[in-house]
Amino acid sequence: MTGFFAVYRREMLSLWVTPLAWVLLVVFLLLEGAVFYSIVVHFATLPDLSVDTGPVQAFFGQESILLLLTLMLLCPALTMRTFAEERRSGTIEALLTAPVTPTAVVLGKYLAVVTTYALMWAPTVLYVLILRNTGTVDVPVVLTSYAGLLGVGATYLAAGTLMSAMTRSQLVALLLTIFVVFGLFVLGVGEYVFEDGPLREIAAHLSMASQMEDFSKGIVDSRRLVLDGSLVALCLFLTVRVVDSWRWG
């Protein structure tokens, strides 16, 4: 793991001293703030609530794909520069001729975008605090919701890291990643399209929307986490192989 921390720190620094992370953060928080506002206004007019539907659940993706859509745009934008920019500018040559392993480079870069993603969600804890002032909040549900968000985000970010390694153009990396995560979403929609049978089972299993649905109810289904973990591992493994393959270009 030699070089991992150096790569991680450099990546964090570069993400936060350039406008990209800040622009994404502002857009993201404006969007989430608007969603939160409309959810609160909506629930304020309802006479009574059942146990597992409420503003918190709604915010974390229940009965709505708004959140998933946001992630499908946020995550690709976060990862697009990861490798594409280094290859376009040539800094990849300096990076890969330092005494570091490709695995350390890939993990350092990946964990930096995951950290940045988590930091972007951090201000939304305020929303939960606001709700707690006016009523009761089911804390375990909030925790599982954030875990679900991390799982979905980690998967999207891993796909984005892989796509960024496939091209020298940030724009192409962005579009490829959107294509992949949207493809994954469309597969999940199959749950509501296919008749009962193996196809429907697979679609339900792959559905990131259902994952948020579950986690926002407080249901931690280990199969979902295994899926996220497997997708992340697969994407990162492929990224390491791609980085390795540049030596043979």
Add this chain to the structure above:
Amino acid sequence: MIEVSNLVKDYGTVVAVRDVSFRVGKGEVVGFLGPNGAGKSTTLRMLAGFLGPTSGSIRIHGYDVQREPIAARRHLGYMPEAAPLYPELRVREYLHFRAALKHVPRRERARAVEAAMERASVTELADTLILHLSKGYRQRVALADALVASPPLLILDEPTAGLDPNQNREVRRLIRELGKTHTILLSTHILSEVEATCDRALVIDRGRLVAEGTLDALLALGRRRGLEGELRDPERRAADVARSVHGVRALSFRDGADAPDHVHVTVELDTDTDEKAIAERLVAAWVGAGVGVRALGPGKSSLEDVFAALTEHPEAGAPA
């Protein structure tokens, strides 16, 4: 320090490096010389571990670049051709990152960075964004990066490319100074650079090593057969006299500053003749005819001539 044997890089569409072998010993400053596109950068990139060789082996400081890449890279400081840097970082931030990446222990990092900036004369720019640096300063920051972990070996790909004459002189001075403490392999297509900085040169052309040796040995390689000298020839008889000397093929004269008292002469000789014997006969004939012979010696050559002789292609147009 560097042992390269039978190195080949085949890109599929083009063979960039064909069977190159050489060694660079400890403490040497070696120039890697060749026209653009000869395979210099490809070879250096393989040495630095950025590209994998199709076949052949490279050892850096005794470590095989393929099998022990981390150990090999720890012993070398590599400066890529374009000096790529992160524009969004400050010089000191960048060098700190590079020092960490190169296993400089945390406690020594700040000192290593300051020392490297000092050597590359970029200390006064420590807090400047790399974005705002000129090409020459970027080059120096890249050099500071190569130095930051104090590796015994430096591999510099075209360290003076794109610099103005003053910066050029500055970088050459720096390389000469570094040569006292480091082993250096630097590539260039500028001959004066090799003359100014290197003990020895490797000449590569179209992927092949075509010559190798000290500068004097290379100069001798490219020397044209012939004589050069200076004459005092007020009556303009030197040409007629010389033509009667056996073995002389052609002469050319160039008037010096105080012509015709001072004439520069170049003598071409027939092949398979004894240069020294002809020189003797020529001097005797000229002196006998009243021509003042001020100097006569073997024809000189410049590194440019050597380079041209080694890398020019009579069969130009043939597939490379």
